Amino acid sequence: MVENKALTPQEVADVLKISKSTVYDLMKRRELNAYRVGKKLRVDLEDVENYKNKTKDVKHINTLALEPSRPISSPIYEETHDKSSSFIISGQDVILDILCRYLDRQPNGVRALRSYAGSYNAVYALYQGEVQMATAHMWDGKTGEYNVPYIERMLPGTPAVVIRLASRMQGFYVAKGNPKNIKDWNDLRRSDITIINREKGSGTRILLDEHLRKLGISGRSINGYSRESQSHLAIASTVARGDADLGIGNEKACLQVQGIDFIPIQKEQYDMIIKKEDLNCPAFEAIFEIIRSDEFKFELQGLGGYGLTELGKVIAET
Structure with missing residues (x-):
């Protein structure tokens, strides 16, 4: 019989050999039972074993179950839903997961949470004040440009800065x-x-x-x-x-x-968008220091598939 030990989402991820974001997705779809202790999520080891046994008979595992698939209207935030006191980065690329790791250990950084929304919804959430940083790769067929034409329309009356992350x-x-x-x-x-x-x-x-x-x-x-x-x-x-x-x-x-x-x-061009009023906040100063560092660039180069010649460059101010 399995000892009914309480596990953190990261411990569940380690047991199942999947990412922590996938664990949150399984919880949201109620495929994996979870409960809260204060603001922290916990999962009983017995429920993890039950989940493993339940999926053993499946001959063809659907990749959709292994990837974070989140409704556009309700992105998942790690550990807490108290958005008012959180620093949230919205976007779907693994670059942002790496950035959050660097930001967590940066002396002037913060523990950033992740919202896995698509480009349009990420920018809209920035306009609504629901996230502090959005990323996008939206191509405008009329101008042939990426992101800036959309930012100008989607952030009316809100000065913003567009910073290049990568080309893909x-x-x-x-x-x-x-x-x-x-x-x-x-x-x-x-x-x-x-x-x-x-x-x-x-x-x-x-x-x-x-x-x-x-x-x-x-x-x-x-x-x-x-x-x-x-x-x-x-x-x-x-x-x-x-x-x-x-x-x-x-x-x-x-x-x-x-x-x-x-x-x-x-x-395509993959950019991050922040409000100009936030430029001097310590968290964003830390972000600029990170993305312009050799260490961060070398790690992204190791992943492959990214053009990084303009990483950290201010592309536009709107």
């Missing part, structure tokens, strides 16, 4: 060998192509919709357009399983999934 290659995920000979956006006109889409508000979804608008293609005419998933890895996995012919995502995620090829389509 976006493209199509297709089955190994590209059996349907998919080449570019025009292939979305074909009736024999089924896609798996990203959720509304994500930068990848905006990229798709902007190109469809420019080409005069209706989303309703595309097989699978209304079927959504909330991570690059989940999209890649869907294509690898043969449940879709095409998905859109960044090159780095593609490298983690077997059975698919990547067709480069467009280089």
